[in-house]
Amino acid sequence: MKCVDAHVHLSDKEYSDSTEELMAEAKSANVVALVSNSMDLETSIESLKLAKRYSGKVFAALGIHPWNVQSLTEDELHKTLELISEQRQNKAVIAIGEIGLDYKYEKIWDKQLMVFKEMLSLAEKLDLPVIIHSRGTTAQIVEMLPSFSLNRVLLHWFSNPISALSKAVEHGYYITEGPPTAYSNGIREVVRRTPLNNLLTETDGPVRYFKNPFNGKKTTPAFLPTVVKAVAEIKKMSDIDVSEQIIRNFEGFFRVKLN
């Protein structure tokens, strides 16, 4: 059964000593593609290196995470936007992400909004998909996105409100869910209500999951078969059918052909 990780932070420092090990685990778990999401300029450059090193398996999403907006200088923002534009022709660069808005960082709200809009405008201009973080801001983001011409939107770790989910699905947005699918009733409800054609899987590693069956162990791509099985159980389908559809979703959304 093939799996994909549409949202992982392979360029995170926590993984820097164990990339080889993680990729070996991905291989034995039959994880055929990973999207290395970036947090800032430095991790964007690192994601590009990883995508080059593991060509055809690791793809890069470049961007600035709302958590990294506080320390962001104008120069760094400019350089990141420039890097994304320059890399548009690089087939390994398949999205802008992770970008978004986080209500916990309300003190820098205006700056978050400014950076997010810059990224959305660039995605519109370059026709790249966006991978969005929307903690506490999902409804607002789903309201604001139609003012941009974005064809491909991925709402990562969608949790609530359910009312925003139906709107997102109506707009054709994709949802990505990870390990909580195995234990969280809230996330299971989101998966239940999301058409399988709009769904992707993720680990968001190195984020750790403390509930059963993950129990705080280091997050690796090897968690993905558990996620696919949980989706299959919710959708009352076979693991293989779910896995095949998710692979097709990945290829269609990111416009890549996986081996």
Ligand SMILES: [Zn+2]
């Ligand atoms: Zn993330």
